[in-house]
Amino acid sequence: MNEYNFAYLDEHTKRVIRRSLLKAVSIPGYQVPFPGREMPMPYGWGTGGIQVTASVIGKDDCLKVIDQGADDTTNAVSIRNFFKRVCGIRTTEKTDETSIIQTRHRIPETALKAGQILVYQVPIPEPLRFIEPRETETRTMHALQEYGVMHLKLYEDIAQFGHISTAYAYPVIVNGRYIMDPSPIPKFDNPKMHRMPALQLFGAGREKRIYAVPPYTDVVSLDFEDHPFDIQQWDESCALCGSEVSFLDEIITDNDGIRLHLCSDSEYCATRVGASQ
Amino acid sequence: MYVAVKGGEQAITAAHKRLAEKRRGSLDEKPLTIKQIRQQLPYAVDRVMIEGSLYDPQLAALAIKQAAGDLIEAIFLLRAFRTTLERFCDSQPLDTGKMHVERRISAAFKDVPGGQVLGPTFDYTHRLLDFSLLDEEKQTGCDNESDQKEAVKTEPESLELGIEHDLHDFPHVLKSMTAEGLIENQVSEQQQANFDITQQPMQFPVDRSTRLQALARGDEGFLLALGYSTQRGYGRTHPFAGEIRIGQVDLVIEPEELGFQIEIGEITLSECEMINQFKGTKEIKPMFTRGYGLAFGHSERKAMSMALIDRALRGKEFNEDFDSPAQDEEFVLSHADSVESVGFVSHLKLPHYVDFQSELELIRKIRKEQNEKAEAKVESAA
Numbered sequence: 001m002n003e004y005n006f007a008y009l010d011e012h013t014k015r016v017i018r019r020s021l022l023k024a025v026s027i028p029g030y031q032v033p034f035p036g037r038e039m040p041m042p043y044g045w046g047t048g049g050i051q052v053t054a055s056v057i058g059k060d061d062c063l064k065v066i067d068q069g070a071d072d073t074t075n076a077v078s079i080r081n082f083f084k085r086v087c088g089i090r091t092t093e094k095t096d097e098t099s100i101i102q103t104r105h106r107i108p109e110t111a112l113k114a115g116q117i118l119v120y121q122v123p124i125p126e127p128l129r130f131i132e133p134r135e136t137e138t139r140t141m142h143a144l145q146e147y148g149v150m151h152l153k154l155y156e157d158i159a160q161f162g163h164i165s166t167a168y169a170y171p172v173i174v175n176g177r178y179i180m181d182p183s184p185i186p187k188f189d190n191p192k193m194h195r196m197p198a199l200q201l202f203g204a205g206r207e208k209r210i211y212a213v214p215p216y217t218d219v220v221s222l223d224f225e226d227h228p229f230d231i232q233q234w235d236e237s238c239a240l241c242g243s244e245v246s247f248l249d250e251i252i253t254d255n256d257g258i259r260l261h262l263c264s265d266s267e268y269c270a271t272r273v274g275a276s277q
Numbered sequence: 278m279y280v281a282v283k284g285g286e287q288a289i290t291a292a293h294k295r296l297a298e299k300r301r302g303s304l305d306e307k308p309l310t311i312k313q314i315r316q317q318l319p320y321a322v323d324r325v326m327i328e329g330s331l332y333d334p335q336l337a338a339l340a341i342k343q344a345a346g347d348l349i350e351a352i353f354l355l356r357a358f359r360t361t362l363e364r365f366c367d368s369q370p371l372d373t374g375k376m377h378v379e380r381r382i383s384a385a386f387k388d389v390p391g392g393q394v395l396g397p398t399f400d401y402t403h404r405l406l407d408f409s410l411l412d413e414e415k416q417t418g419c420d421n422e423s424d425q426k427e428a429v430k431t432e433p434e435s436l437e438l439g440i441e442h443d444l445h446d447f448p449h450v451l452k453s454m455t456a457e458g459l460i461e462n463q464v465s466e467q468q469q470a471n472f473d474i475t476q477q478p479m480q481f482p483v484d485r486s487t488r489l490q491a492l493a494r495g496d497e498g499f500l501l502a503l504g505y506s507t508q509r510g511y512g513r514t515h516p517f518a519g520e521i522r523i524g525q526v527d528l529v530i531e532p533e534e535l536g537f538q539i540e541i542g543e544i545t546l547s548e549c550e551m552i553n554q555f556k557g558t559k560e561i562k563p564m565f566t567r568g569y570g571l572a573f574g575h576s577e578r579k580a581m582s583m584a585l586i587d588r589a590l591r592g593k594e595f596n597e598d599f600d601s602p603a604q605d606e607e608f609v610l611s612h613a614d615s616v617e618s619v620g621f622v623s624h625l626k627l628p629h630y631v632d633f634q635s636e637l638e639l640i641r642k643i644r645k646e647q648n649e650k651a652e653a654k655v656e657s658a659a
Contacts (some may be wrong), residue, residue, distance in 0.1 A: 005361075008361070010363065035475075035477050035478050037360045038357045038360040038616060039360075040357045042353065042619060043617050043619075044623065044624030045620065045627060046624075047620070067628065068629075068630045068631045079285075089362025092383075099326075104627075105631045135480075135607060135611075136607065162646060163642065167635035167638065168631070168632040168635045177588075184631075186632065186634070186635040187637070206620060206621055207480075208478040208479075232634075232635060232639075249630050250637070257409040264630070
């Protein structure tokens with residue numbers, strides 16, 4: 001593969017993206033516009049995350065890619081193969097051995113360490129988008145910290161359903177300043193973002209926005225005193241590794257609707273199964 | 278079972294193999310050549326070039342072949358290639374007034390200096406299937422020969438209409454109206470470099486040159502529908518096709534280190550200038566305003582749609598009522614790019630197990646609680 005530069009993007013573009021990343025890290029939770037490029041995968045399939053990864057990855061890095069928590073889902077396989085091809089770098093499934101993890105919709109169950117980078121793929125970076133579709137409006141709302149509408153939306157949920165009806169992409173406040181969309185991770189994963197030792201980078205390719213949470217930064221999920229934030233719980237445990245604390249996928253195994261629960265984080269599950277044998 | 282749910286590497290490889298077979302079709306047929314696509318599907322090539330934002334008929338034809346005729350996919354292929362190219366120079370502004378005209382019409386004036394030139398157009402054809410094309414190969418034995426014969430045949434007709442051979446340096450139709458002050462003068466006073474949407478992220482509100490860039494690479498179908506909506510009353514602009522011209526324009530660059538201009542080739546363009554009405558104010562006399570469209574190749578429909586929308590998006594400049602989608606810059610420009618919209622729509626095919634699981638858990642919880650409440654009510658009533 002000599003036709004393309006290391007990590008696909010040309011060096012000038014990488015530099016531009018790294019500058020945006022530096023700004024994003026300096027203003028935690030703030031959405032930095034960046035000149036996103038077309039990538040050889042479709043928008044919505046992780047182009048933002050891929051551009052961020054391509055801009056920070058070096059020859060000595062080791063990359064892990066997950067989708068829905070798993071290393072072997074088709075899109076994770078495809079992105080991992082892409083970086084293998086354009087970088088020739090090492091890849092792994094081991095969460096604790098990797099330097100960069102690109103993820104869609106999950107944070108690994110294994111706690112991340114200082115020095116690691118978690119790159120999120122983001123479809124809609126603007127947490128206020130579904131309340132106010134206009135960029136010109138939401139930009140002002142962020143500038144003035146005009147976040148009442150977001151609390152109002154959560155309140156209306158409680159009034160209507162008795163619960164906040166946001167189960168994923170649950171809004172957070174970063175460093176006490178910006179409301180941020182954590183990408184469509186289940187709210188189960190939100191607490192893992194709080195004071196995480198690893199650097200968290202978010203890339204939205206189609207919307208051309210980058211944002212970041214530096215290591216050890218406060219990330220608080222929005223809630224009310226009488227309706228505190230809570231996370232998903234299951235009565236079942238993982239059918240393979242027996243974990244009672246991980247996020248479980250529900251799998252229908254036959255036509256009678258018999259269900260099985262399995263860890264969504266395939267590496268966490270496999271490691272536990274391996275250790276018990 | 279577990280493996281089946283999570284898919285994997287083998288599945289992707291097998292899918293790619295099936296796609297390659299699908300693209301190639303029956304091996305009894307000769308493979309389509311790039312030359313054939315360039316020669317015989319020129320409108321497809323032009324559409325892929327303009328929406329792919331790269332003037333390269335050869336690569337556009339390759340993209341069409343590789344995409345098995347799926348033009349939106351071909352546009353994506355070309356765009357993903359284009360984005361990796363080094364940008365070494367900005368061209369000088371194109372002078373479409375010096376176009377070597379193949380086609381040039383005005384619907385606003387019966388006759389215009391230089392005359393109306395129909396050129397190659399589907400206009401006035403009867404849309405009757407030409408069944409003789411079903412086995413064209415057998416009839417002529419050689420494609421090239423018949424094409425050339427037809428070309429020769431059409432030439433005398435154009436001579437009969439009194440059209441000169443050297444069709445260039447036609448002044449724009451709207452130029453004479455500008456001199457009279459009947460239409461807004463649109464000589465760019467802008468001295469600084471244009472905002473480039475491929476190098477900088479668009480941030481609303483944007484200027485007109487940025488809008489035109491975004492419209493130029495916008496999806497033809499989307500622009501056509503929006504342009505059409507302005508004609509049906511959703512942001513009316515009273516348009517007249519002032520001039521549509523198609524032809525070749527010289528491309529000139531002036532490298533900084535050389536300091537003189539070099540002609541590096543020519544490109545085919547379709548240009549549309551709409552004339553639109555404007556009521557005027559106490560200070561400004563009523564005059565016509567403009568909508569502008571420009572596209573690579575023979576892309577007249579695209580250029581016209583673009584011109585309609587360009588004018589609709591200028592509503593604020595003229596204090597026009599603002600209530601229609603085509604007038605809404607954020608709405609139009611955020612959704613015009615097919616690479617962006619196709620990507621996001623198609624991403625729904627990616628697994629969303631985790632998000633769905635989260636919602637499932639929540640809905641079950643709410644339903645359970647409501648059931649319990651209802652039961653408690655029944656009990657307390659009893």
